[in-house]
Each structure stands twice: as C-alpha cells, then as structure tokens.
Amino acid sequence: MNEKFDLAAIAGKFAIDGAYVSCIRYGEGHINDTFKLTVNDNGKEVHYILQRINDRLFTDVDKLMHNIELVTAFCRKSVEKRGGDPMRECLTLIRTKDKKPYYFDGENYFRVYAFIENATSYQVVRDPKDFYESAVAFGSFAALLADFDATQLYEVLPDFHNTKVRYANFLRAVEKDVCGRKTEVQKEIDWVNAHKDLCGKLVDKIASGEIPLRVTHNDTKLNNVMLDNATGKALAVIDLDTVMPGSLCYDFGDSIRFGCNPAAEDEPDLSKVNFRFDLYETYLDGYLSAVGDSITDEEKKGLPLGAVLMTYECGMRFLTDYLEGDTYFRTHRPKQNLDRAHTQFKLVDDMLSVFDKMTDAAMKRH
Ligand code: ADP
Ligand code: GN1
Ligand code: MG
Numbered sequence: 454m455n456e457k458f459d460l461a462a463i464a465g466k467f468a469i470d471g472a473y474v475s476c477i478r479y480g481e482g483h484i485n486d487t488f489k490l491t492v493n494d495n496g497k498e499v500h501y502i503l504q505r506i507n508d509r510l511f512t513d514v515d516k517l518m519h520n521i522e523l524v525t526a527f528c529r530k531s532v533e534k535r536g537g538d539p540m541r542e543c544l545t546l547i548r549t550k551d552k553k554p555y556y557f558d559g560e561n562y563f564r565v566y567a568f569i570e571n572a573t574s575y576q577v578v579r580d581p582k583d584f585y586e587s588a589v590a591f592g593s594f595a596a597l598l599a600d601f602d603a604t605q606l607y608e609v610l611p612d613f614h615n616t617k618v619r620y621a622n623f624l625r626a627v628e629k630d631v632c633g634r635k636t637e638v639q640k641e642i643d644w645v646n647a648h649k650d651l652c653g654k655l656v657d658k659i660a661s662g663e664i665p666l667r668v669t670h671n672d673t674k675l676n677n678v679m680l681d682n683a684t685g686k687a688l689a690v691i692d693l694d695t696v697m698p699g700s701l702c703y704d705f706g707d708s709i710r711f712g713c714n715p716a717a718e719d720e721p722d723l724s725k726v727n728f729r730f731d732l733y734e735t736y737l738d739g740y741l742s743a744v745g746d747s748i749t750d751e752e753k754k755g756l757p758l759g760a761v762l763m764t765y766e767c768g769m770r771f772l773t774d775y776l777e778g779d780t781y782f783r784t785h786r787p788k789q790n791l792d793r794a795h796t797q798f799k800l801v802d803d804m805l806s807v808f809d810k811m812t813d814a815a816m817k818r819h
Contacts, residue, residue: 588739590687669699706759728803768797
C-alpha cells in the first residue's frame with residue numbers, strides 16, 4: 454500500500470539502532486494507524502510497532518501519552534517484581550532521539566513500541582483455551598490496576614462508556630442525518646430505541662456508588678491481548694489508550710461481546726453470528742480466577758449486564774458512525790459499520806434470551 458507518511462523518516466526520529474528495512478500496515482485495530490517496522494541491526498532483524506495516533510479522537514496527545522507512560526511503567530515494575538520478561542509481558546514505549554514519548558511532524562503524531570515477538574492477538578476465538586487465557590490476562594490486569602492511583606491519570610475520553618451519553622449522541626446523529634442514511638436504517642433505529650431502558654442500568658449504579666469506579670482498561674477485546682505462540686499462555690495486555698476510570702462490569706462485558714461471537718464483528722451473514730454460552734462460562738472462569746477478591750458482589754451481579762450493555766453500546770456506536778458517514782471507526786468497505794451494528798444487535802437479542810442463565814452462572818462461581 455502506498456502510504457501518505459514518510460515512514461522511514463519518521464522511524465528515524467526514534468531512538469532505534471539499525472538501518473531501516475520496511476514499515477508495513479499491521480493488525481486490525483479500528484482506531485490508530487498501526488505499522489510493523491523492521492530494522493536491520495548488525496545483521497539481525499528487529500521489529501517495532503509504529504503507530505500514528507488518532508488525534509481526531511485523542512485531541513490532547515500529551516495527556517494521552519502521559520497516561521501511557523505511567524501505565525506502562527507501572528506494568529513493567531510488576532512484571533519485573535514477579536521475575537517476568539518486561540519486553541514481552543508489557544508494552545515498552547521507545548522514546549524519540551530527543552527523549553520525547555512521541556514524534557510530531559507538524560501534522561501527525563507518532564509513537565513506537567517494542568514489538569512483542571512470537572505472540573498473537575486473535576480476531577476470533579479458535580480454541581476456548583485461548584479465550585480462557587485472555588480472561589486471565591484481563592482479570593490479572595484488573596487486579597493489578599486496583600493498586601494504581603487513579604488521580605494520576607487524565608480522563609482522555611470523558612464518558613467513554615457512559616451508555617446514556619452514547620444514546621444521546623446516537624439520537625443527535627439520527628436527528629442530524631448528515632448523510633441522508635436515516636430512512637435506510639429506520640428498522641435499526643427503532644431497535645435501539647426499543648431497548649433504550651438498558652442505558653441507565655449500570656451507569657446509574659456507578660453514579661450511586663453501588664458499583665465502584667476503578668481504573669480499568671475500557672477496550673478489552675480479544676485482539677488487545679497477546680498470547681504466547683509457544684505456550685499459548687497470556688503474555689501482555691496491549692492498547693492502553695483508554696486506561697481510565699471505568700467499571701469492571703464493562704471490561705468484562707467488552708470481552709464477552711467480542712469473544713463469544715464465533716463470527717467476525719462485521720460478519721454480514723447473521724446466521725453465523727450467535728452468543729456462545731459455553732465461551733461465556735469459559736471467560737467467567739478465567740476472569741474470576743484472576744481478578745481475585747477485589748470484585749464486589751454487586752460487580753459480580755453486574756457482569757452479565759456489562760456484557761449486554763457493552764454490546765448494545767457498541768452496536769449503537771457503529772450505527773451512529775454509519776449515520777455520521779463512517780468517520781470514527783476505520784472501514785474498508787461500504788456498509789461495514791452497518792454490518793458491525795447488525796452483529797451487535799443480534800448478540801444482544803441472544804444474550805437477553807438467556808440472561809437469567811448468564812446471571813446464575815456468574816453468581817454460582819466464587
Ligand atoms: P488500535 O487502538 O487501533 O486498536 P492497537 O494498539 O490495538 O491499535 O494495535 C493494533 C494491533 O497491532 C493489535 O491488535 C496487535 O495485533 C498489534 N500490536 C499492537 N502493539 C503491539 C506490540 N507491541 N507487539 C506486537 N503487536 C502489537
Ligand atoms: C475500537 O481500538 P480498537 O480497535 O481496539 C474502540 C472500542 C470499540 C472497538 C470495537 C478508542 O477498539 O471502544 O469497542 O473498536 N476503541 C476506541 O471493535 O474507541
Ligand atoms: Mg486495539
């Protein structure tokens with residue numbers, strides 16, 4: 454692909470040894486532009502992740518990178534304490550030659566991470582063991598963050614998982630209908646409106662203090678965790694841009710939303726999309742085993758609700774983006790955001806049909 458950035462020149466701004474070899478698009482994230490950078494250091498190929506930060510979303514890159522520096526340093530310390538390998542078990546930020554956490558070329562912001570080698574971030578669950586491992590990774594990450602001082606962090610995306618605010622944004626998009634797509638998706642709009650009572654179910658409990666606000670990851674999908682190719686074990690939680698105050702229920706729920714669907718998030722054939730209850734139980738086992746005693750009863754009760762709400766919210770965000778002309782989530786084809794919305798709505802329907810069973814499964818586990 455012909456890139457609009459001079460990636461070799463940008464790579465040269467960072468404190469990296471070796472000669473530039475290549476820099477190619479990488480991964481399936483919806484937000485940043487991610488590249489795999491290869492350099493030749495004395496005959497040995499070394500890889501990095503180079504990212505153009507999405508500054509339309511992260512409007513204050515200094516604050517974003519302040520958070521990333523603190524969180525990566527905190528994770529590194531904990532990995533070192535347990536005798537692990539920090540280059541593989543957490544993200545390592547590579548500074549620029551003038552020691553800054555990112556490079557600004559006058560127009561775009563770039564950052565570099567060490568590449569986590571011999572590890573994979575999966576797009577769908579192929580083996581339940583992988584899903585269990587991802588649950589352990591996110592559960593351990595939640596337990597680790599319990600000791601993180603929240604006052605140190607900027608809330609870079611306020612109301613990120615405030616479902617009521619997301620709904621208000623959705624209504625505004627419907628009302629404005631800037632692309633003239635409203636009539637085409639009236640059925641979907643009606644579906645969202647018919648479920649609007651869901652919006653307050655968790656945020657009200659968080660507001661009243663019934664469910665605690667903690668420092669959470671806020672984007673816990675399967676492709677934001679790296680599993681070791683050799684052992685299959687969870688290695689590192691990545692994509693730390695959204696580490697902010699949030700709820701454990703939402704973090705749990707986002708993993709369920711993404712991982713319990715055997716099809717892709719944008720699968721156009723809805724007959725392939727369904728909620729796999731067995732995988733939900735697998736994730737519960739892994740998550741609860743790792744999160745430890747810090748989870749409260751109210752949080753545990755809120756886990757199934759977290760799954761429903763994250764799926765509802767995400768579907769609503771995809772539909773909002775479709776109405777607004779696909780400006781937020783990266784798309785590669787027309788109607789991709791609409792397909793994404795459809796899969797989420799189908800999953801919500803599936804989850805609601807077994808909701809009591811989901812609650813029983815969460816509550817009977819210790
Ligand atoms: P986005 O915010 O766009 O989702 P991510 O930070 O999640 O961006 O990166 C996108 C993808 O790049 C990840 O899903 C993962 O496959 C890959 N990736 C990111 N960081 C690393 C890393 N340090 N080592 C190896 N792969 C990585
Ligand atoms: C985005 O960055 P990525 O692809 O890991 C989004 C999440 C959505 C997800 C849907 C910062 O995650 O909130 O749940 O897409 N991240 C941001 O796949 O908006
Ligand atoms: Mg990601």
